[in-house]
Amino acid sequence: MIGCSRAMLDLFDSIGKVAPLDATILLYGESGTGKELAARALHDLSGRPGRFVALNCGAIAPDLLASQLFGHERGAFTGAQQAHAGLFEQAKGGTLFLDEITEMPPLLQVFLLRVLESHALCRVGGSRDVAVDARIVTACNRDPAQAVRDGRLRSDLYFRLMEFPLTIPPLRERREDIPLLVLHFLQRLNERHGTRRAFAPEALQRLAELPWPGNVRELRHAVQRHYILADSDLVDLSQPPRHDESDAAVDLTEDSIFFTVGMTFAEVEREMLLKTLAMCNENKRAAADKLGVTPKTVYNRLSRYRSRDERKPLRGLLFGT
Template sequence: MTSSPTASGRRPAARKTTASARKKATQTAGPAPYGLLYGTSEAMQALCKQIGKVAPSMITVFIVGESGTGKELVARTIHDKSARADGPFVPVNCGAIPPSLIEAELFGHERGSFTGAIQSQPGYFEHAAGGTLFLDEVTEMPLEMQTKLLRVLEAGTFHRVGGTEEKRADVRIVAATNRDPQQAVQDNILREDLYYRLAVFPLRVPPLRERSGDIELLANRFLEVFNANQQTPKTYSPQALDAVRNYPWPGNVRELRNALYRAFIMADSIIELPPPGQPSGLASAKPTWRDGCLTLPVGTTLADAQRELILGILAHLDGDKRETARTLGISLKTLYNRLEAYQGKPVDEDEAAQ
């Protein structure tokens, strides 16, 4: 990681990588059919064709897809096939940065600009100079910050927090969300003007259930990587492949890989999977709370982990939503949106605005 520590003492969550480094890292497992993407289905071929058209340009791309579909791999492939391939690729999870820090994380800050800013630090825009800045889960960004991001996209310049020097935003923006962006606009989660600025070229990543024929291909690809990393000759049993083909994989490619990796670790030479509905036993394993600690089984998706964490802390705090939001480091509005999605109940707008 090449990023510098922030004023809070932690290093940015973004990882800066180059196309040549990723190519070297994947050589042992063979070349990918299209950049970092695998799939021969009609849906994936259509996606790859779109990427081939947009990658050489500098226009902003907005990637939409369910959790686990591989949105970051799509973003990396766009970067690798662009004129900026030799520059850095910096992914940023907008939903993982506390609202109070996101401006300093994105644009950097000068010494003394806020409590704890003991030295000047560049932000993600500067770390990604000459390359691509990938804003993942951009719909989780606070609305106030969305306004500032829009200003940077329009002007092409920005200032560090507490600074007066105008800096050029020498980055290509690729954004992504697992929400329906138009619904996010209607729900006042995503600014409409920012949506239209980001969605110059929208890309939809198909869920695994729409990629007929790709599941077995991906399973074999993962097995190649697992065997190469562990220097083993393990193989799937016919029953395991049947289970892979017949399970719907609601967690998409991420769930598929996690389930296969767990089965790979447990196997001696022949990899077995239980019947469809309980791949690798993951469907029967549940997150549990005990003595204030959350235990997550291997294979739990990020979305499920977040759900258990939010609902568990809310229960621990006796339903105090404001204190729950403060503990999680998110806005009260974001908490209400998550609870609405989890519980299927409409948000009390008056209570959320308090």
């Protein structure tokens, strides 16, 4: 995590104080702000010897999520040919990071609350309790209090997760960090490709003035794109983008999608799905309703994109990275 702004220094201070403790933590921040980085920092500073295990609750079909989290015994369901230790057990002595916690089905939220309260779980199809020793860090990109009002998050689980909340500031509230981030991303690209490219001062100034609705993730993609298009070791942003940064901000807030002649049906479908998800604040069921498909279809498509390493953030698609 990189930053010299007041907001980031306060965040670093809070992470350092709570990391060694066993408090349950809820990270709240917009998409692309670095919630998983914060979760990893909490684990690294905790002193816990176990693994850091992460799960995006919105990326797993609801009927599979219970088995992924709590594990299952042999014969618990069709295809369960052997016992399986869930992520809680895999994170023994370490940290379990549950991203998009508001996407977890309400029924599973009841079981999660029981594990948090009792420090024990029962595998799917099992009859005995298994002790749990994992530090729980959760995250969401929507207001958790609003999620409770919308029925997306149980109020009892909300109050349990709010034991120690941390807010990750958006990039627009820490603009003084943009030059540091840009130089960091560029340095990593130079190290990876054996180059010595640098941004012109006016380029850094322009980058610091842009809105960056996609936050740090969008900034990283933009740096990579301009690095690739540079004709010399001086990156001056002279190459015309397929979609200008200012246009990207408009596209993310309007009900429009950018298509080009020659795109495959699979690419059109993917961009349509990702844009609809963004419009619905990553709510898979709402997106499925708008697209006229079942939620299972949405989950299956997202799983396919990940398995083929095809799913890129919407802002990355707009920048062509």
